[in-house]
Structure formats: structure tokens, C-alpha cells
Amino acid sequence: MNINDTPADTLAGLLGRGAPRAPDRASLEAWGQALGAVLPRASVIALLGDLGVGKTTLVRAICEGLGVFNPSAVTSPTFALIQEYASPLGRIVHADLYRLRSGAELEALGWDELVESAAVVLVEWPERVADTLSPDTITIELRHDPDHADRRSLSVRSAR
Numbered sequence: 001m002n003i004n005d006t007p008a009d010t011l012a013g014l015l016g017r018g019a020p021r022a023p024d025r026a027s028l029e030a031w032g033q034a035l036g037a038v039l040p041r042a043s044v045i046a047l048l049g050d051l052g053v054g055k056t057t058l059v060r061a062i063c064e065g066l067g068v069f070n071p072s073a074v075t076s077p078t079f080a081l082i083q084e085y086a087s088p089l090g091r092i093v094h095a096d097l098y099r100l101r102s103g104a105e106l107e108a109l110g111w112d113e114l115v116e117s118a119a120v121v122l123v124e125w126p127e128r129v130a131d132t133l134s135p136d137t138i139t140i141e142l143r144h145d146p147d148h149a150d151r152r153s154l155s156v157r158s159a160r
């Protein structure tokens with residue numbers, strides 16, 4: 001069997017044993033790119049973790065894997081709350097809800113319609129919208145490693 005046909009290169013493989021436990025930046029990015037390359041349309045990814053832990057870094061890598069036409073545009077949308085990127089799959093919605101103040105603000109952003117119409121949704125600080133997200137949401141949590149400034153711990157929860 002060709003090595004590329006092994007389950008490690010499938011979505012389930014990447015989310016399972018293919019997910020790095022203590023990645024440095026380069027291995028987190030490599031994993032994010034591989035994940036983006038196999039994400040099906042209508043995927044929702046929730047990214048948990050403190051400021052500066054690497055959520056936007058991972059979103060950018062996933063967007064590279066998705067083939068987003070201008071991945072350098074993938075920056076923290078902390079002030080805009082939501083950014084959109086064009087990709088071969090369709091519109092990618094990237095939200096950073098750290099500064100979200102209320103459900104009314106979310107409604108004014110047209111959140112439900114955005115999520116419904118997007119090819120892929122990537123959400124930093126998803127706690128505020130947890131009850132609006134599909135049960136199929138892939139949740140990725142990053143944590144700082146107190147012993148290694150250049151590493152993170154990573155865990156994945158997924159119904160898939």
C-alpha cells in the first residue's frame with residue numbers, strides 16, 4: 001500500500017493519531033496544512049487556548065492547506081471579529097470572538113447566515129457561540145508548555 005493511502009493522511013487519521021501532542025511551530029503548521037488539505041466542505045473548527053498560544057498561526061496553516069488564495073491575509077481579526085477569505089472550496093470564515101460583547105452583536109454580524117453559507121468556519125474564542133455550532137464541530141485546544149517556550153500541547157475533540 002502506498003504510504004499516502006494510510007489512514008494517517010485522512011481527516012480521521014490527522015485528528016487522531018496523526019495529531020502532534022507537543023508541536024513546535026513548524027510541526028503545528030505542517031499538521032494544520034495537512035488538515036486543511038483534507039477538510040470537507042461545511043467543516044467547523046473551534047480553537048481554544050490563551051492569547052498568544054498559536055490559534056491564528058494554526059488557522060493560517062489550515063487556510064494554506066485549504067488553498068486560500070492569499071494566506072498572508074490570514075491575521076488576527078480581533079477588532080473586525082470576522083474575516084473572510086476566498087478558496088477553491090468557497091468562502092472561508094475566520095472569527096475571533098475575544099471582543100464579542102453580546103448575542104445582539106453576534107446577530108448584527110449575521111453570524112448564523114455566515115456559518116451556514118461558509119465552506120469552512122474557523123473560530124477563535126468559540127466559547128461565546130458554542131450553542132450555535134454544529135455537533136460535528138472539530139475542537140482543537142492549544143496550551144502553553146511551561147517547560148518549553150517553543151512548544152505547545154495540542155488536543156483534539158471531534159465527533160468524527
Ligand SMILES: Nc1ncnc2c1ncn2[C@@H]1O[C@H](COP(=O)(O)OP(=O)(O)O)[C@@H](O)[C@H]1O
Nearest residue numbers: 023024025051052053054055056057150151152
Ligand atoms: N509551537 C508553537 N505553536 C504555535 N505558535 C508558536 C509556537 N511557538 C511559538 N509560537 C509563536 O506564538 C505566537 C502565536 O500567536 P498567535 O497565533 O497570534 O496566537 P493566538 O491567535 O492564539 O493569540 C506566534 O508569534 C508564533 O510564532
Ligand SMILES: [Mg+2]
Nearest residue numbers: 055056076124
Ligand atoms: Mg488569534
